[in-house]
Amino acid sequence: MTAETLPAVPPAWDAYGEPPVRIRDVRTICTAPDGIRLVVVKIETTEPGLYGLGCATFTQRPLAVVAAVEEYLKPFLVGRDVHDIEDIWQASHVSSYWRSGPVLNNALSGVDMALWDIKGKIAGLPLYQLFGGKARRAAALYAHASGRDFDEVEENARALMDQGFRYVRCQVAVPGSSTYGALAAPKGDSGQRYAIHLDLAAATWDPDAYCRLAPQLFAAMRARLGDEVNLLHDIHERVPAIKAAQLAKDLEPYRLFFLEDPLAPEDVGYFPYLRGQTSIPIAMGELFSNPAEYVPLIKDRLIDFIRVHLSTIGGLTPARKLAALCEYFGVRTAWHGPGDVSPVGHAANLALDLAVPNFGIQEVHIFGERTKEVFPGCPEIRDGALWSNDLPGLGVDVNEELAARYPFPSHALNGAWPEIRQADGTVIRP
Numbered sequence: 436m437t438a439e440t441l442p443a444v445p446p447a448w449d450a451y452g453e454p455p456v457r458i459r460d461v462r463t464i465c466t467a468p469d470g471i472r473l474v475v476v477k478i479e480t481t482e483p484g485l486y487g488l489g490c491a492t493f494t495q496r497p498l499a500v501v502a503a504v505e506e507y508l509k510p511f512l513v514g515r516d517v518h519d520i521e522d523i524w525q526a527s528h529v530s531s532y533w534r535s536g537p538v539l540n541n542a543l544s545g546v547d548m549a550l551w552d553i554k555g556k557i558a559g560l561p562l563y564q565l566f567g568g569k570a571r572r573a574a575a576l577y578a579h580a581s582g583r584d585f586d587e588v589e590e591n592a593r594a595l596m597d598q599g600f601r602y603v604r605c606q607v608a609v610p611g612s613s614t615y616g617a618l619a620a621p622k623g624d625s626g627q628r629y630a631i632h633l634d635l636a637a638a639t640w641d642p643d644a645y646c647r648l649a650p651q652l653f654a655a656m657r658a659r660l661g662d663e664v665n666l667l668h669d670i671h672e673r674v675p676a677i678k679a680a681q682l683a684k685d686l687e688p689y690r691l692f693f694l695e696d697p698l699a700p701e702d703v704g705y706f707p708y709l710r711g712q713t714s715i716p717i718a719m720g721e722l723f724s725n726p727a728e729y730v731p732l733i734k735d736r737l738i739d740f741i742r743v744h745l746s747t748i749g750g751l752t753p754a755r756k757l758a759a760l761c762e763y764f765g766v767r768t769a770w771h772g773p774g775d776v777s778p779v780g781h782a783a784n785l786a787l788d789l790a791v792p793n794f795g796i797q798e799v800h801i802f803g804e805r806t807k808e809v810f811p812g813c814p815e816i817r818d819g820a821l822w823s824n825d826l827p828g829l830g831v832d833v834n835e836e837l838a839a840r841y842p843f844p845s846h847a848l849n850g851a852w853p854e855i856r857q858a859d860g861t862v863i864r865p
């Protein structure tokens with residue numbers, strides 16, 4: 436298809452540039468080089484060789500995102516001017532009438548990030564330059580130290596500290612419980628079985644045992660690792676709200692950098708109570724998908740760090756607005772950066788990390804060699820920080836031939852989170 440044969444689409448105003456650059460094709464690339472299902476959107480343009488990439492990874496429902504991109508967004512977007520990012524975001528967002536769910540937002544994010552990537556390439560500038568330029572050299576990182584017991588957590592934390600990490604998230608297995616974040620992938624393992632960090636052999640979850648153990652873990656880590664390292668922890672919405680408040684108080688003496696997801700999105704009404712009980716720094720939000728969900732927590736200063744899975748809120752366009760809102764309320768950024776964010780998504784996180792004044796911390800997943808080969812230009816981890824290259828746009832490419840060699844693992848649930856239950860059989864949050 437050439438620019439001339441493309442359908443005439445709204446808006447009716449003149450396209451930018453001579454000749455204008457239009458969207459020629461929108462498609463998805465599915466790959467799992469390290470066993471984690473990743474979805475990336477590629478937008479090709481009417482300019483030969485000019486394309487953009489965006490992260491659309493919703494690893495529990497990747498195939499639904501693929502359908503949303505290819506069946507709905509593609510026909511809606513082909514022919515539009517690549518420069519109209521805001522207009523395209525707004526139009527796509529409401530084109531489903533019902534909106535702001537994670538499937539549609541991830542699809543929209545793939546498009547949104549790809550358009551920013553293209554804009555950067557046309558400008559010849561890395562994205563952080565379009566966002567106002569560097570406000571820091573690199574983004575300080577935290578990585579995960581997990582273990583079956585305190586010794587293993589300590590060993591993994593020390594290994595990270597030896598690599599220069601100054602921020603370490605610690606999670607330990609509750610014996611006999613299917614604990615979130617407790618298993619680390621052993622050296623040389625692709626991470627496939629550990630992608631969602633669950634000990635599936637242990638069938639149930641005991642919130643009381645966890646609430647007793649977590650403060651002991653941090654007492655041990657402070658004693659063993661010293662005062663200087665910044666420690667973090669993710670409750671992962673695993674306990675009833677009132678227990679989370681007690682746990683937050685019990686963890687206070689260990690001076691965490693932040694305590695993440697003490698409450699489930701359904702329990703945000705408890706935040707004023709939690710805030711009144713403890714001065715522990717709180718990080719929240721990776722499960723929100725409607726950007727409006729953050730507003731009450733930000734404006735009432737109920738959290739300290741905003742956690743956002745960028746693709747789940749619809750990409751860079753809404754994330755930039757949230758970061759700016761946070762700036763005025765003293766809330767710092769902590770974009771979600773686990774293994775189920777593609778290197779393209781990590782590069783998008785980094786573009787914001789470098790440019791926003793209220794950067795807090797960046798979570799990182801240490802990608803395996805295969806993922807780095809599939810995604811040349813993947814941001815570099817050095818001295819406990821994430822460094823951007825200076826290529827135009829997001830600076831990350833995808834080797835499609837190689838990506839195709841790592842199809843999604845075949846599994847009956849296609850990536851869905853297996854259920855976790857209490858001893859009496861009640862299903863609980865993941």
Ligand code: GCO
Pocket residue numbers: 494631669671695721772773774775798
């Ligand atoms: C975190 C997260 C993740 C999520 C995962 C779900 O890193 O803070 O909670 O590990 O569990 O992204 O797919």
Ligand code: MG
Pocket residue numbers: 669671695696721
């Ligand atoms: Mg989390």
